[in-house]
Amino acid sequence: MLTKPSKSDPDRPYTIYASTVFNSRSLAFDKDVSIRIDPKIGCIISVASTPPNLGLVQAPDFDLRGYTILPGFVDSHAHVLVHAFSETPAIYQEKDESLTERILRAGNNAKAGLKAGFTTYRDLGTEGAFNADIGIRDAISRGIIPGPRLFVATEALASTGGYEIRQENKIGGTFVPRLSDPCDGVDGVKSAVRRRIGSGADVIKFYAEYRRRTLRFPQPTWTGSIPIKYPPYSTGKMNDNLNNPLNPPSTLFDQDEMNAIVIEAKRAKAPVAAHASSPEAVIMASNAGVTSIEHGAMPFDESLEAMKKNDTIFVPTLCVADLELGSDKENLKKVLAHTKKAHDMGIRLATGGDTGESPHGENVRELELFLEAGIPLEHTLRAATLGGWEACGGDWCGYRFGWVGEGWQADLVVLEGDPREDKGALRRVDMVIKDGNVVVDRGRIVE
Ligand SMILES: [Zn+2]
Incomplete structure (x- = not known):
């Protein structure tokens, strides 16, 4: 399901399509969100609503619908x-x-x-x-x-x-x-x-x-x-x-x-x-x-x-x-x-x-x-x-982190499951993005 960023161009901006994103300011779980990230500067460059029935996601973008995404x-x-x-x-x-x-x-x-x-x-x-x-x-x-x-x-x-x-x-x-x-x-x-x-x-x-x-x-x-x-x-x-x-x-x-x-x-x-x-x-x-x-x-x-x-x-x-x-x-x-x-x-x-x-x-x-x-x-x-x-x-x-918003550090945790339904999901970390780079993938450190 995951599409990885292209290795040939790791600095290229990419988009994450998500069905559930925790908003640490409004305390809501926002639905259908796209997060655009620039790994060169380590920041989120835009957060927008995603139209439903999204077409085929192209590399280097990520289709993370079905997961729960939180700020790191x-x-x-x-x-x-x-x-x-x-x-x-x-x-x-x-x-x-x-x-x-x-x-x-x-x-x-x-x-x-x-x-x-x-x-x-x-x-x-x-x-x-x-x-x-x-x-x-x-x-x-x-x-x-x-x-x-x-x-x-x-x-x-x-x-x-x-x-x-x-x-x-x-x-x-x-x-x-x-x-x-x-x-x-x-x-x-x-x-x-x-x-x-x-x-x-x-x-x-x-x-x-x-x-x-x-x-x-x-x-x-x-x-x-x-x-x-x-x-x-x-x-x-x-x-x-x-x-x-x-x-x-x-x-x-x-x-x-x-x-x-x-x-x-x-x-x-x-x-x-x-x-x-x-x-x-x-x-x-x-x-x-x-x-x-x-x-x-x-x-x-x-x-x-x-x-x-x-x-x-x-x-x-x-x-x-x-x-x-x-x-x-x-x-x-x-x-x-x-x-x-x-x-x-x-x-x-x-x-x-x-x-x-x-x-x-x-x-x-x-x-x-x-x-x-x-x-x-x-x-x-x-x-x-x-x-x-x-x-x-x-x-x-000197940094802004802890919220998924434009200009904030692109630190994200991708959980398998939804902690609202199952508290155990907090321990099921599938992917971690830090400063816009994938640092943990399928539970393993990306070296
Ligand atoms: Zn202490």
């Missing part, structure tokens, strides 16, 4: 340099895997994301691989390796002692890679933002809070290490998965520092993503004017009220809750209900699975969790397309 998906919270924690826990990836292995794995991760229909990743930190995301981004942009378009954070910002590999033996200054660019005080955080921007970061990520007291009651981490015998708070209701009192999250920056991070990033026209879960951290970061709150899992209404007031994008990373809460279905339900409430209040949402922690290629799981939370399909798809573009900074990012 955006994973708004991914880590291309991290692979599934179920394979290797974070600390060993950061501490023990060679940088070479991590970068080679990133190439595989990028391919897996692309095959799942994700044409853009907002990549929020290398987790100990310094600025390696910059080179990966550029290798993809230059066409050296296939992958989603990356918007990268390089190293996240955290205050001293806030986000780092903790180990009990530091005798002799045992060296481990740093997990963040540590910075303190208004002047210090401004310098850090300038370092990130100067290194080539697209987006600034900072830890508004973190569970930084691991070494107060250290957990056994090596063969033969002994657990604390009588840890406090270990009985009954005091030990809640959403707020572990042994090592609770606490804010890493004061309000002036958070404000300074946002002011400095905005001067460079870079969006800001803040890691925050407790209401205290969510409210401080949201009031500072960040673009998005990442995680925000603690289900408190005052967090939602702050995001609503400040028009902050919420990236709830439901995959993290799904993985980390495991069999604790009661708390998972609370987290899903919190996201649904955010949707009902009109808070802008974007889907990001914290992919890396969960496997690349399974990115669509975040959309499935949005649906499980009760967010309607059309709004979930908006969060996975246009919502992602907004999280990348909108026009600040």
